[in-house]
Amino acid sequence: MSTGTGRARWAVGENRGVPTANDAGHARLLLSGSAGSAVTELVVPALLLRAPARRWSQLVHVYVPHGPTVAFSARDLRSPGIAAATELARSAGFEAVVRSPGGRMVAYDDGAVVIDHLDSASDLRRAGRSTFAGNAREHARVLRSLGDVDARVGEVAGEYCPGEFSINVGGVTKVVGSAQRVTATGSLFSTVVQVVVSERVRAVLTGVSDALGYDLRQSSIGGLADHVPALTAEDVATAFAADYRDRLGLTDGQVPAGVLAHASTATPGVHGGSPFHVDDWTRANPAPIT
Structure with missing residues (x-):
């Protein structure tokens, strides 16, 4: 399996070859490794979610991000500080992108892991608390298996992108956050796991949160390597x-x-002072049949 910036891979059911019509609606696929640039990484799942014909029922993409990214949400765009936040992110060397799932802003670089879980079934009930709770429970279990990680499900005071089903360590620092998008063509559940949090990520989380008018307790920012120093994103x-x-x-x-x-x-460069909007682009540029 490849991770990091290698070419992303996927599979089709039990068949290691090219997808066929018989695989439609049945394949369960795993992608591993970055798809490319920060924008490409976020556009790929949005395209796959909207694709009119798919040869998979579930698809999970696990990767170490290619480059530093500030992933805004549609909610962040309503802040009067969005232009200043976008400029701050870009001046710090981060790609400014409006991601497809909801939630609020998150920043990460190659010290993080991103998990995009797509399901072709369309059901608004998948957007409920049980989906977030189930994923948080499984994610916390994986974190505990990595070493001395006191992974707990729940929001900590003053965290970025606050949520009931965030995962923290010891009730102090947030290390995992998730967001979801449900459409007529399926669902996308996206998770960011902070492993090694660089000073540039800490600084941009602080500065962008301030520009957007969000409260942030800086001591709530942390990564798994703060507790298990040998851990890497890979x-x-x-x-x-x-x-x-x-x-x-x-x-x-x-x-x-x-x-x-x-x-x-x-x-993204053609969009001037606004962050690149993934859903706007995918609506205007639908994917080829997958």
Whole structure:
């Protein structure tokens, strides 16, 4: 399995070859490794969620991000400070992107792990508390298996992107947050695991939160390596990929070349002072059949 910035891979059911019509609606797929640039990484799941014809029922992409990213949400766009927040992110060397799932702003770099879990079933009930609770429970279990990690489910005071089903260590620092998008074509449940939190990530989380008018307790920012120093993002990505593979019966393979090539044409530079909006771009530029 590849992690980091290698070419993303996926698979089709038990068949290691090219998808066929018989696989439609049945394949359970695992992708591992970055899809490319920060924008490409966020566009790929949005394209796959909207694709009109898919040869998979569930797809999980686990990767170490390619570059530093500030992932805003549609809610953040309503803040009068969004322009200042976008400029601050870009001046710090972070790609400013409005992601497809909800929640609030999160910042990360290659010290993090991102997990995108797509399900082709369309059911608004999947957006309920039980989905967040179930994922948080499983994610905390994986974290506890990595060493002396007192992983707990629950919000800590003053955390970024606050949520009832955040995961913290020892009730002090947030290390995992999740957000979801449910559409007529399925659902996307996205998770960011902070492993090694760099000073640039701490600084941009603080500055962007301030620009957006959000309260943030800086001591709530942390990573797993603060508690298990030997842990790397690649280690954590490998552990989560293995857990999803075993728990959901996934098999490995490749992202369809057409989808990856299409996603890589998304160009944030043409959007001026606004963050690149993933859903706007995918609506205007639908994916090829997957």
